[in-house]
Amino acid sequence: MLPHITEDEFLRLNRLLLERCGIRIPPEKKLFLQAKLGKVLHREGISSYSEYCDRILADKSGRELLQLLDLITAPDLHQFFSEPQQFAFLSQRILPELNKKGANSVYIWSAGCATGEEAYSIAIVLQGNKATEGWRKKILATDVSSYTLDKAREGIYPAEELKLLSPSILAHYFEREGEDTYRIKGTLKEIIEFRKLSLLSPPPFRECFDVIFCRNVMIYYDRGIRKGLTSYFHGCLKSGGYLIIGPSETLPEAEVNFQYVRSSIYRKASQ
Known part of the structure; x- marks a missing residue:
């Protein structure tokens, strides 16, 4: 008992x-x-x-x-490319869309990045996508825990967490650190800024992000805080920017100014 x-x-x-x-x-x-x-x-x-x-x-x-x-917290987020359909949407829909608009840069926020798997997965998409060749690429990865951020910056992961990665991605972006561990190469680290930040007292970002990932974070807050965070994320996104949340999360349409795109993906209306 x-x-x-x-x-x-x-x-x-x-x-x-x-x-x-x-x-x-x-x-x-x-x-x-x-x-x-x-x-x-x-x-x-x-x-x-x-x-x-x-x-x-x-x-x-x-x-x-x-x-x-x-x-x-959700254990599946401690793997690279957890919820692969979301990363496919980033690669196949969002980045080509930005390219068609004539963009030459992309700025993505991984909010609640934990030990970094999500941020590095985003970086792999950005570095390997033809639509972003020659672009300025930047990822802000934030968490409230200093310990998890230190682990993220270190970039060393057990092989079990890399099971969704192809051999070519492993060879290109990782180097073997030990018998069962791998280390992230510098080509990914150089486009990520890890920063300590609480979502309960966030800084005044305004319309600067193309995409925000905040997956399986808001489920741990009450309705009032979730509503406030959703409004805050809306203000942080550029016009037409995307908010990607956890697969078990939803945004009540009556309370937010986001357009539903598909399960767990929402878009700020273009102005």
Whole structure:
């Protein structure tokens, strides 16, 4: 039987997640948090959720916090080209569209980039697409966790996370670091800026991004915060820019000024 999480313990864990990761678990997901963490407590012999909080706070390496994030966030995003149809849309629809308009640059934001797999996947698309030859390419990859950003900048990944990549992409953009790990080459790193940023207190970007990826992030916020973030992303995008969210997420049409394109892909109306 899973340990029961008290209201005080839920609030303490929520406060920890908010301060360290920018994630707020809504009250209706209390049992979700209990189910995710209860097995860890049982396996590790931890007597309470408060003791688990103490353990995370005492861990200076940040590994316990990263494990907590891995438990409560979508594990499939810790792979390159997770949701490949979204990257195909970027490659086959968005970039050629920009090319037809005479663009010579592209600026993409990976919001909630975690350990960098999404940002590097975007970079692979940009570097390998004929439509962007000669363009200025830039990716802003942000997260609230310093530890995950350090891992992203390091760019070393286990082979298991690269299973969706073709041998040619592996050879072109990665170098073997060990028996079961690979390191990102500099050609991808040079177009990505990793920056610490909380989506709950974001800077005033205005109409500068062609595309924003924010996948499986807003599901961890309540409706009011989701609405505010959606409005904020709208203001950050250029006219006609795209917002790409998680496959299990939707934007209520009555609350946002985005055009629905297809599942998990929305567009800011052209002006």
